[in-house]
Amino acid sequence: MELPPNVHAQRLAGKVAIVTGGGGEGEFLGLGATTAILLAAQGAKVGILDHSKERGDYTAGLIAGLGGEATVHVADVTDPASCVAAVERVVDAYGSLTTVVNNAAIVGNAGTIADGDLAEWAKVIDVDLYGVLHVTRAALPALCRAGGGSIINISSIAGIRGMGASAYAVAKGGVQALTRDTALAHGRDGIRVNTILPGHIHSPMGSLGGESVRDLRRRSGMLGTEGNPWDIAWAVSFFASDESRWITATELAVDAGTTQTTPLSMHRYTASTDD
Ligand SMILES: NC(=O)c1ccc[n+]([C@@H]2O[C@H](COP(=O)([O-])OP(=O)(O)OC[C@H]3O[C@@H](n4cnc5c(N)ncnc54)[C@H](O)[C@@H]3O)[C@@H](O)[C@H]2O)c1
Known part of the structure; x- marks a missing residue:
């Protein structure tokens, strides 16, 4: 695995982060794994919270290979008790908690509002919205004890645009509302x-x-260029760092401007394969 360029190994020194859904596999890593790796590569100690031990161990192995510090904490974000236990284990391991990245989510297959499966709707909202709530509630006491910290919630442009994403979109919109409310509280x-x-x-x-x-x-x-999980991990790094000390309750779309234009305006680029 190759790190992106411009990694400053001390940028996040002193930070202790939990990354939910930080597990991975193979060479094609998702956002959780790249985020855990990039935070660790910049000096943070990282607790990987994932319901899959294998996936968690895989990412932790990559971090160890880079000389970084990470531990794996098997937990299901839909289970409040397992979230509390995971946070306690991270604090036991590293002495504090400063940073939480709520990344774990599923797309699910909930179908449409007219005839979708309600049990699947509930499952998607349980993982994608209540999961953020449970992990945040579990982490808040430790963040307060640390004198403050940064919570970074991973939503999706599906939370702000009609994309046919059904329960996933509803959960992500809820994550954005929960972000603002938690920031105020x-x-x-x-x-x-x-x-x-x-x-x-x-x-x-x-x-x-x-x-x-x-x-x-x-x-x-x-921009007409392809985005990848490292692009998201860099944005997380900024919010995890003290560089963003005066930024809260905001939403950052990392999307090459996709949601700031219209299909008609982009037609000249999308109608053919000519750039
Ligand atoms: N991949 C994209 O294109 C994209 C686009 C927009 C938003 N997102 C968001 O980015 C985040 C990461 O997505 P990703 O596709 O990179 O996934 P990912 O590769 O980060 O994998 C998700 C991880 O979450 C874990 N997980 C799933 N359910 C869990 C649970 N109940 N408890 C604990 N762990 C659980 C899985 O084991 C997996 O390791 C998600 O919040 C997703 O909605 C992704």
């Missing part, structure tokens, strides 16, 4: 809470549709 504790909205990046979750769709994904952004 805990601003005076020195806790910043921000949302990142990844766009159409090339990732294991976002790789459906084959090469022609991949090319359209690339061309649908103003």
Whole structure:
């Protein structure tokens, strides 16, 4: 695995981070794994919280190979008790907690509002929205004890645009509302809470549709270049660092401008394969 350039090994020294869904496998890593790796490569100690031990161990092995520090904490974000236990283990391991990245999510297969499966709707909202709530509640006491910290919630542009994403979109919209509310409730504790909205990046979750769709994904952004999970991990790094000390309750779309334009404006780029 090759790190992106410009990694400053001390940028996050002294930070202790939990990354939910930080597990990975193979060479094609998702956002959780790249985030855990980039935080660790910049000096943070990282607790990887994942319900898959194998995936957690895989990312931890990559971090160890880079000389970074990470431990794996098997927990299900839908189970409040397991979130509390995971946070306690991270604090036991590293002495404090300063940073939480709520990344774990599923897309699910909830179907449409008219005839979708309600049990699947509940499952997606349980993982993607209640999971953020449970981990945040579990982490808040430790963040307060640390004198403040940064919570970074990973939403999606599906939370702000009609994309046919059904329960996933509803959960992600809820994550954005929860971000603002938590930022207000805990601003005076020195806790910043921000949302990142990844766009159409090339990732294991976002790789459906084959090469022609991949090319359209690339061309649908103003920049016309392909985004990848490292692009999200860099944005997380900024919110995890003290460089963002005066930024809270905000939403950052990391999407090459996709959500700031219209299909008609982009037609000249998306109608053909000519750039
Ligand atoms: N990949 C994309 O294109 C894209 C686009 C927009 C937003 N996002 C968001 O980015 C985040 C990461 O997505 P990704 O595709 O990179 O996934 P990822 O590769 O980070 O994998 C998700 C991880 O979450 C873990 N997980 C799933 N359910 C869990 C649970 N109940 N408890 C604990 N761990 C659990 C899985 O084991 C897996 O390791 C998600 O919040 C997703 O909604 C992704």
